Amino acid sequence: MAQAAPTLELPGRRTRRTSPLARREARAFYGFASPWILGFILFGGGPVVAALLLSFAHWSLLSTPSWAGLANYRKMFADPLFYKSIGNTVYFGAGSVVLGVVTSFLLAILLNQKVRGLGFFRTVFYLPSVVAGVATAILWINILQPDSGLINSFLRFFGIKGPGWLVDEHWAIPGLILMSVWGAGNTIVIYLAGLQGISPTLYEAALLDGAGWWDRFWHVTVPMMSPVIFFNVVTSLIASLQAYTLVLVMTEGGPNNATLMLGLYIYRQAFEYFDMGYAAALSWAMFALIGVVTALQFVLARRWVHYDA
Amino acid sequence: MTLTATPPQQAPPTQRRPIGSSQTSVERFRKTITYVLLIAGTAVFVIPFLWMVTTSLKTSQEVLAYPPKVLPATPRFDNYPAAWTSLPFTTFLINSIIITGLSVIGNLVSCVLPAYAFARLRARSRGALFALMVATMAIPAEVTLVPTFIMFSKLNLVNTYWPLFLPAWFGYAFFIFLLRQFFLTIPQELTDAASIDGAGHLRTLWSIFLPMSKPAIAAVAIFSFVGNWNNFLTPLIYLRTQNNFTLALGLSLFKGQYETQYNQMMAVGIISLLPILIVFFLAQRTFVEGVRLSGLGGR
Known part of the structure; x- marks a missing residue:
């Protein structure tokens, strides 16, 4: 808080620091915050630095580590699977975020139309995101089965021959995207909260100006919701980059590495090939990728996100 | 579970029009479309779960049957144990x-x-x-x-x-x-x-x-x-x-x-x-x- 009457020479901050009461409060602060501070050293910042150091080393865990210089990074930039995994990660991320954001937003708008049974619908849309795990991954292997699976059986009903989803190189990632949209219902809750926060007077004003439903949607709802959409895009994109654990269960990166995500490739290098140095270098590439994508979104956000006071 | 914060229950008031005005049929149409879409969405979100349940009750032959069967002839609860x-x-x-x-x-x-x-x-x-x-x-x-x-x-x-x-x-x-x-x-x-x-x-x-x-x-x-x-x-x-x-x-x-x-x-x-x-x-x-x-x- 602002210092109302500064004393002669001593700046307010100095006085506060030397007061025994403030010192006791600061000690309490560090005491209470210590679980997180220790956690940051042991499981956060510490490992991040360690990973950076490790990326300049050769180490299989069994031998003694040896200095590698830039060898791991040179290997990375010459590794076709590295580029393939980046491509797959971006493809899956873009597909699942765009489809997920559009679907969830539209469903949230429908739910915001004063419908009966709001609680029921919300439960239905939200539930898949809660149970997402190995069990639902196995469920989706079955649903995406080319012959006896649910989706292709449904398509066959209309005389359409469905693709080979997880077994066809070109359809493996679209299959994973479908599953991810099914599990993206948690964002509906966030959209709904945002929609309910839009002042009705804005819509009334738009109506007075003779705006139709499309104009109201495009010029009121979308701009007012843009910070919420932005939040969901950023968080679901980061989440999609880490969605590889289910891929591990479903396709193990196949067919022909068509679903090899960057995270999965890191896992493979570290825990199947025990090339800890290379895995660390790849993990820093992933860190950089997330950083670049997020920064890019913040730059783009200036063009379309409106923060209303 | 008690909540102090208000749960998102009430939707903002949509534009009310006097009953009997020419707009009500448009309103009704919009409501119908809304429910149709919501129910379609519900089906898409729920059917995978139902599929999971029915599959768990099928015999091994029924699981791989072609064309697939929606329901098992008799539910096989002994799949669980x-x-x-x-x-x-x-x-x-x-x-x-x-x-x-x-x-x-x-x-x-x-x-x-x-x-x-x-x-x-x-x-x-x-x-x-x-x-x-x-x-x-x-x-x-x-x-x-x-x-x-x-x-x-x-x-x-x-x-x-x-x-x-x-x-x-x-x-x-x-x-x-x-x-x-x-x-x-x-x-x-x-x-x-x-x-x-x-x-x-x-x-x-x-x-x-x-x-x-x-x-x-x-x-x-x-x-x-x-x-x-x-x-x-x-x-x-x-x-x-x-x-x-x-x-x-x-x-x-x-x-x-x-x-x-x-x-x-x-x-x-x-x-x-x-x-x-x-x-x-x-x-x-x-x-x-x-x-x-x-x-x-x-x-």
Whole structure:
């Protein structure tokens, strides 16, 4: 808080620091915050630095580590699977975020139309995101089965021959995207909260100006919701980059590495090939990728996100 | 579950038109379209679950039948005990309960304390530490995965439960952030009154903050429960002998060993989801409130 009457020479901050009461409060602060501070050293910042150091080393865990210089990074930039995994990660991320954001937003708008049974619908849309795990991954292997699976059986009903989803190189990632949209219902809750926060007077004003439903949607709802959409895009994109654990269960990166995500490739290098140095270098590439994508979104956000006071 | 914050129940008033005006049929049309789309959406979201249930009750022949059958001729409930005993799933269940339980308790203890510090206690480096904590939310788990594994393997803790629950006892930025946002809404006067009464910080936290923050604490507990119960990657990396496996790991082992036994796979899958489903339906409002809290924190 602002210092109302500064004393002669001593700046307010100095006085506060030397007061025994403030010192006791600061000690309490560090005491209470210590679980997180220790956690940051042991499981956060510490490992991040360690990973950076490790990326300049050769180490299989069994031998003694040896200095590698830039060898791991040179290997990375010459590794076709590295580029393939980046491509797959971006493809899956873009597909699942765009489809997920559009679907969830539209469903949230429908739910915001004063419908009966709001609680029921919300439960239905939200539930898949809660149970997402190995069990639902196995469920989706079955649903995406080319012959006896649910989706292709449904398509066959209309005389359409469905693709080979997880077994066809070109359809493996679209299959994973479908599953991810099914599990993206948690964002509906966030959209709904945002929609309910839009002042009705804005819509009334738009109506007075003779705006139709499309104009109201495009010029009121979308701009007012843009910070919420932005939040969901950023968080679901980061989440999609880490969605590889289910891929591990479903396709193990196949067919022909068509679903090899960057995270999965890191896992493979570290825990199947025990090339800890290379895995660390790849993990820093992933860190950089997330950083670049997020920064890019913040730059783009200036063009379309409106923060209303 | 009681909530202090208002759940998102009431929608903003849509434009009311006088009954009998020419617009009502348009309104009615719009309402119909809305429900048709919502019901279609519901079908898309629900059918996979129904498929899971019907598949779990089919015979092995019915699972692979072509064209597929929607319903089994007679429901085969014995798929459930058969699947459950084909691998030591009872052991996996107990392991999951132990690991998840220790993690949830750890998350609560180690997140409530820093959240209180960040919300109420002043120190010179508080702002910087808080910014650092928020920044750590952007660190992908993959970056810390390898060094953390090396650390635990040097401590000879691979194939024990320690690597799976110990990190939960050292704070988790997202939960601390969520709790801190909630703590900030508790009026300062209450804390002042308590400290005049001679209550220390632990007492204040215990007897004022915690009772007033039930929705946020429940949300953290539930998120932690679901996250740990569903966790697959860390058990996969750290657990080696089958007797130590969790349910998620056991399920993937089952999938590897009985590649086409979808009926039994779905049966154990359903059993493994039951605890989450029960918690979800009991504490649904808390879930929704937690998601709202976290989502609006990002605004």
